[in-house]
Amino acid sequence: MISLEQQKNPNPEDFPSELEGLRMTKQRREVLAVILAERDHPTANDVFTRAQERMPTISLATVYNCLEALVSHSLVRQVNFERESSRYCPNLSDHCHFQDEKSGKIHDVVFKGGVKLEDLLELPQGTKISHLEISLKGRFGK
Amino acid sequence: MISLEQQKNPNPEDFPSELEGLRMTKQRREVLAVILAERDHPTANDVFTRAQERMPTISLATVYNCLEALVSHSLVRQVNFERESSRYCPNLSDHCHFQDEKSGKIHDVVFKGGVKLEDLLELPQGTKISHLEISLKGRFGK
């Protein structure tokens, strides 16, 4: 796994020309920079709006294309809550998501040291897990 | 939590006239019976098709209405995998879902005794979880 530092204003031009085997085009750089700039799990449309500020000609279809490329090359994670629109997360470390029902905001939740989820589940011998998603909703304690 | 026996051909007319505070109409009985009849996590459209066999006049809108009523009264669980259409599950006990990538079929996965997910997560003190969904994808071991 690679590590892209998260900074307030990542400069898209600082990304190498290829990441995880994915050619970094101008648009992909911009989309990635937008996602790295904040940890707020934006939707595709949020990303589109923010990308337009620096690249007014980018299209929504391209944002979807870029997101799918970045996700499939493990540069960004896709996050789903029930039937809401997908959100995108720059945190590549092992974590899951909590949505505060009051604000709607999504927060990263990390696992306590050393525990593997697979240890908790009665899975048939030899099962290979390729994808795992844990989503929580609730309220922060007062 | 109530316990509705799962049988090959549940008879909708055997359900009481009210369950968990929800008035059981003819259509709600039929939708519930369809879901109880198999443990295969049907989509709304699957439920619609099956319900039509015994009730040819039922509409898809009604199936959606019934599903939402049953889910909100905790008689049925709604199950989501990424952006796929929602599926419905009659198993009200604590479990999560595994989708076999080969067949697309969804299987219930139970938690090993005594472990609480919250024990694994670094959640802020006092957080109240109102909803939790764990979805796995992968292959069964050969």
Added chain:
DNA sequence: GTCGAAATTTGGAATTATTCTAATTCGGAA
């Protein structure tokens, strides 16, 4: 640098699961 091929981007149309609307029907209480 030029050329052609392949990849990417783009605007707009298409898709599709789900929700909404407004009219009709139903069902239980009085």
Added chain:
DNA sequence: TTCCGAATTAGAATAATTCCAAATTTCGAC
């Protein structure tokens, strides 16, 4: 039986996402 609120219905609307075909960009070979 009548009445009234709830439920059902058909069909239209919605909206996130995907698809399409044309235009543009990038890349490697020369």
